[in-house]
Amino acid sequence: MLVLHLLSKEDMYGYQITHTLEEMTDGGYTLLEGTLYPILYKLEDSGCITSYGVKSGARRVRKYYHLEEPGIRRYKEMLKDYKFITDCIFGVLSEDKSHE
Amino acid sequence: MSNIEKEKTIYLREIKSLMLCKNKLTKQFIADMSESIDCFIADNNVSDFAEVIGHFGSAEDISRSFLAKTDLAYIVKRMKIKRIILTCLLIALALWGAVVGFAAIDTYKENRGYGVESGAFDSSESLYENYTTGENVT
Numbered sequence: 001m002l003v004l005h006l007l008s009k010e011d012m013y014g015y016q017i018t019h020t021l022e023e024m025t026d027g028g029y030t031l032l033e034g035t036l037y038p039i040l041y042k043l044e045d046s047g048c049i050t051s052y053g054v055k056s057g058a059r060r061v062r063k064y065y066h067l068e069e070p071g072i073r074r075y076k077e078m079l080k081d082y083k084f085i086t087d088c089i090f091g092v093l094s095e096d097k098s099h100e
Numbered sequence: 101m102s103n104i105e106k107e108k109t110i111y112l113r114e115i116k117s118l119m120l121c122k123n124k125l126t127k128q129f130i131a132d133m134s135e136s137i138d139c140f141i142a143d144n145n146v147s148d149f150a151e152v153i154g155h156f157g158s159a160e161d162i163s164r165s166f167l168a169k170t171d172l173a174y175i176v177k178r179m180k181i182k183r184i185i186l187t188c189l190l191i192a193l194a195l196w197g198a199v200v201g202f203a204a205i206d207t208y209k210e211n212r213g214y215g216v217e218s219g220a221f222d223s224s225e226s227l228y229e230n231y232t233t234g235e236n237v238t
Contacts, residue, residue, distance in 0.1 A: 014135065014136050015136040015140060016139075019143075032162065032165045033132070033133055034161065034162040034164070034165030034166035034169070035165045035166075035168075037128075041129075062139075063132065063135065
């Protein structure tokens with residue numbers, strides 16, 4: 001969901017995604033490349049995102065990921081589910097607090 | 101090739117060797133990892149490769165997280181396909197070996213005179229004819 005969220009803002013390349021997440025959470029959340037790339041491959045397979053290469057430097061080609069329409073739909077669904085779950089959890093926790 | 105480049109190659113080779121199966125996905129992953137390492141080196145002016153390992157984790161950590169996130173069914177499927185292809189290749193190799201073997205035996209027999217049809221005459225018939233006519237057989 002976080003990856004989809006970042007890609008909804010702008011097209012990004014792999015390292016940029018992990019770096020941005022790290023910066024946004026002040027180093028609190030680190031997404032390992034070994035975790036990120038399989039997620040990106042699955043999203044690409046399901047048509048949620050697409051990738052394109054941009055030349056950077058003499059020989060290097062940077063692979064950017066772009067969020068597609070199915071990805072936007074999936075992101076919205078995930079966000080809805082996440083809000084529902086967190087609301088439920090907060091509901092339970094706040095009930096516990098009221099008993100205290 | 102600089103020292104960092106050499107160490108990067110060794111690091112990526114180590115990650116690759118820890119993958120359960122070598123396929124398109126792992127190749128793609130190694131290429132993406134290489135790109136990420138290059139970005140990190142360029143962004144942070146890295147002079148010691150230990151900084152790269154410190155940021156990305158050890159080769160074991162990377163391969164473990166990759167395998168944990170990769171669909172196990174997909175890996176098993178790829179390994180099965182690999183096994184099927186290997187079996188087919190072995191069968192084809194055995195068949196080819198058999199064909200070449202038989203061809204070699206045939207050639208050997210022909211060279212030694214086995215199985216060569218002379219077509220000269222039926223010796224038994226000729227001998228009988230010679231016997232009945234009373235001609236000298238020798």
